[in-house]
Structure formats: structure tokens, C-alpha cells
Amino acid sequence: MNPIQHTKGLISSKITEALELARKEGLIKYNSVPDFVIEVPREKGHGDFACNAAMIMAREAKMAPRQIAEIIIKGMDINELEQLEKVEIAGPGFINIFLNNKWLHKIPFIVEQIGDSFGYNEARGCKVQVEFVSANPTGNLHMGNARGGAIGDTLANILKYAGYEVEREFYINDAGNQIEIFGDSLEARYLQLTGHDVEFPENGYAGQDLIQTVKNIIKQYGDTLCELPKEKRRNLIIEHALEEKVAYIKKTLLDFGIEYDVWYSEKTLHESGVVQQVIDTLQEKGYIYEQEGALWFKTSSSEEDKDNVVMRANGLPTYFAADIAYHQDKFQRGFDWVINVWGADHHGHVNRMKDAIEALGYKRDMLDVLLMQLVRLYRGKDLVRMSKRTGTTIALDELIEELGKDAARFFFVMRSPDSQLDFDLRLAAEQSQDNPVYYIQYAHARICSIFRQAGAAGIKMPAVSSIDTSLLKEPEELALLRKIADFPEEIRVSAQTLAPHRIARYVLDLAGLFHSFYNRHRVINVEAELQDARLLLMKVTRITIKNALSILGVSAPEYM
């Protein structure tokens, strides 16, 4: 149920009908009805909806826009739209449509009836996969992972509400070069901690967390691994460490409110031979050539200016090769749409990835990559380096402990993914009182309090069907209803533009409208029928705030 889209659709079809009627009567000439827009004007004085059809058609019809608007209005079957108040021509040729409040007064009944499901759009029968975070299991989760987590999970929720069938996936990079380095680092630490004089590899992972991991291994095996053949010892340590790291990632993300449907291992792609197979497939199709001992993938995109290696001269496939196999597998699993949330530093991989899936026979727009700008971490004015090697950065689990899940998630998703996020730890900790998330949660808690007060005073909301919502006439009440009516449309647009921050903004605005209402009007102890109507208004406001917060992964407390 999407009231705004529904109303826009009604108006749009009335205008189209009017135009076709006018052409039949010879009042206007054109080939086809253009793609006009029904939009919500910024200015209240310009009506509830406005249409630009007349201006867009002016050139083709060779008529003044206002004259065309005149014809459209005359031809509109106004009586069929019961909510219609009046239609005006304004400015350069806008058709402004004013509705009476009947449609707004229906909103509470709709919302109350569908409750937790308010916000959902019609099912689309489209399977979409969102892959996000996919952090290397060689270290702790950093702020970039955190932002990716908040954005990816929120986006997945939005898509679900927008009518898609959604799966969340984490790609575990448990193969390749970095695992070799990981192994070298672990082994060196193990030998060092068991009293051997070995050098730590120059490019190894020096993080403290790795030392802890090795200590855990020693707890289990003591120094018995020193006696084993090198290869055996290494594999055992790696296996053990990976298991621990993945468990840590899983737990931390769960604490962050994120639960995946699938954890997908890169290693299995290599072991099952799929990586080799996909290279063979591409070779058969003529996309692969050999040069200097390596196999190269021929790029078809004009935007990609050079080809990329899939098989190194040493016979090992590259990360890119595994990624091609991985994406093929995604589509073979039946996803119609695949979304990856990547850091902006990976933007150079987008086109080659699209080239690859196209070479495999899929459409390049079946893959969308949401690039998010990176997070820079500050303590006051000082930039905190985010390096896994030094291990000095703050990890996601520490952040959650410091700020709480709610504030952290809201903060990471509040801004557009396109904008770089400067995260000042000191400020975030100091400002926790002013954090917008509390403003929203406070609105929810206040509404809950109203119902507690009403309950204590023995006030009960009557059967919803007997409530007269037309008593809600105050500007603050109408503004709230209008905003609530927007919710499903806001979700639809957020999904379409992959813009999770829109929901954060939406619920912030909604909370603001509630606070304005609350300060101006009373719910309890007003005239009985108005009290009922306002109780219902409060109920649906609470439902909408709660649903929006749940999309963001933020809790809706009843007390504060």
C-alpha cells in the first residue's frame, strides 16, 4: 500500500485521459503523451501535487503552456476524484492540484490495520542479493567495515520493504595472497611466543589481535606445533586462526544488528575448480589471451582502458578471477539483481566486473555496485591511521561498546554514501546527548508514555472503525498524517536510488513533526471524540517511527 504513488497514479491517468480527449476533439496536436511528472511542490501554496505536462508539451503542440494547461483542466473528469478540492494553473504553466483532507483522514485506518507491515510496497517477484562488509578475516573490523555494514544492512531492509526478495551475503576472503601473509605472520608469532628466535615478516600483519589469536592457539596446542613439518604447522595455525576470526566477525556484526543469510567462502571456489572453469569458459568465448606467461581478460568496456590478468604466470589465479567465478555463481543461484557495497577505493573494479558478467552472458545492469566513500577517523583534530599492520585503530566492537549500537548505526547511515565521513571519536562520545538518534527515540518513548498515562487513567481507545479521524484538523496533525502517508513512497525511492540515508532523514523529520504536535496539543483530557482520534494518530505515528527505526537497525525504546 503506497498512498502517494496511488494518488499520483490517479492524477496522472486523469491528465492523460484529458489530453487524449483534447486530441480527439482537435483542440491540441501531438504524437504521444510525454513523460510528464506529478510531483509534490515545495511550496504549500502550489497545492498538494503539481504537474508539468503543459510546459513539456508546449514545443511539440506549438501552443502556450498555460493554454495547454487550460485545455487539460477542462478535460479532466474532476468528479471522479472524490478527494479533489480544486485545480489551478500557475506560474509558467504548472497544473496545481489541491486535495481536500479526506485522503489524509484515511491514512490512520490503513496504517493501523497493517501495523508492522506499514511501509511495504507490493511484491515485485524479484530476487536481489546484497553483499556487504566482506572484510578480510585477517584482522579486526574497522570503521570502513562498520559503515559498509550499516549501509548494506539498511539497504537490504529497504529493498525488502520495497517489495524485493532479499538475501544478505558475506564473502569470506579465505584464500589468496593475503592468507599467505596471514599464515606467515601467525607462524612467526607462534614461534616467537614459544621461545624461538625468528624474524617477523616485513609485510606481515602486526596487529595486537593477531598475537591474541596465537596465544589462543598456544593455549590449545602448547608448543607441540613446533615439532610438526612446516607446511602442516602453518595450515593448522591458519585454519584455527581463520575460524576464530570469522567467529569474531560474525559475533561483532550480530552485535551491530546484522544477520547474514549466507557466508560464502572464497576457498570453496578454488577447491571446487569453479575458478578454473570460469577461466576456461571465458577462453572458449574468446575473451582470454596469453601474454608473458599470464592469462589476460579482454575488456569490452570503453571505460576500461586496459586488460586485466586472471591467471598469473606462476599458475595462480588472481583475486579478479575468483570474483568472476563468484559473481557467476550468484547469478546461477537465481538472483535477478546483485548489489555489492564496496569502498570507494575499489571503484576501478566496477567496470571490469561488469565486463566480466557481460562476457558470461548476463546483462551488466544486473550488477550494481554501491560505492561508499571512506571513513576517516579522528580523535579531536588528530587523524587516526586505519592500518591493520599497526593495529592502533579502534575496532567496531570497541566502538559499539563506547557508543552503543543504535547511535553508531544511525551515524554511519545518516549521510549519503557518496560523502566522505569524518568520524570524530571524541566528539561522538561527548555529543551522545545531542545525537539525533536520541531525538527520534525520545519521540517514540513519549508516545509510549501517553499510552501508559491513558491506561492509568482508564482511557481506552474504542474500536478503530468507530473513530472519526476527520476531527484531526490542526496543521500539526495534518502535517503528521501527510508525513506518515509518505513513508512507503520514501522507501520506494530509497530503494530505487540505493539511498539508505533518506530513511534516516525521513524518520528524523517525522520525529520533529511529532514533537511539534506534542508541544502544541494535548492527546489526553480533550473532548472524547477528539481524544480517540488523537490516540489513533499517536498509535500510527508510533508504528511508523518504529518501522523506520527497524529499517535502520535502531531500537525503539518505550522508556527513556
Next chain:
RNA sequence: GUCCCUGUAGCUCAGCUGGAUAGAGCAACGGACUUCUAAUCCGUAGGUCGGGGGUUCGAAUCCCUCCGGGGACGCCA
């Protein structure tokens, strides 16, 4: 050098699939609690939308160019 993101109020940012008089929060100033939570509300002030061209009936939004900030350009992932 090529490519991506970005530049909007003192600060942090919305708005960018073109629409009418560019918004919010913070900070500043002035107000509002004997009644449902003052973690709130109301008001005032604050702008060459980085500069310059262009397309259009109409540009913060699209195109070109220049300037500033961030990032990517590996047989690393």
C-alpha cells in the same frame, strides 16, 4: 596523465532521474513547563549553491571548462 566522489548558512550536511521564493541540525540571540517525559517546542538572524561559459520556458541539479579537497589507476586483495 586517465577515471571516480566531492565543493550549498559560521560548522556538519540534505536537496542533484531539471521545476515555482534553496532546507535541516549544531553554534548565536530572544521566548515557552501548576496539565500526556524540557533528551522537547516557538521565534530571530544567517546564502555570489567553488568560479566562468552553455543547453532549457526554467539549472544547486544536465553539459563543457577552470580551481580546491579526497580516492583509484599492481601478474595485491
